[in-house]
Amino acid sequence: MSCPICKRKTDAEYRPFCSKRCADVDLAHWLTGSYAIPGDVAEDDDPAIAEDRGRESLGRESGGREPH
Numbered sequence: 001m002s003c004p005i006c007k008r009k010t011d012a013e014y015r016p017f018c019s020k021r022c023a024d025v026d027l028a029h030w031l032t033g034s035y036a037i038p039g040d041v042a043e044d045d046d047p048a049i050a051e052d053r054g055r056e057s058l059g060r061e062s063g064g065r066e067p068h
């Protein structure tokens, strides 16, 4: 078996990769979506979020500076 990243000899400790570096490279591919994952076409472009309503809760200043 050879490393899927660089095609070198697989190291038992990092199977199926040859080194931690290649294992990390593979993981990074997954995290960044370089690999095509069927059925995972999520587009997080919700315009409702950009509108930032409900932001009115910091109107009053409740400073506890009153004397007893």
Ligand SMILES: [Zn+2]
Residues within 6 Å of the ligand: 003, 004, 005, 006, 007, 008, 017, 018, 019, 022
């Ligand atoms: Zn490798």
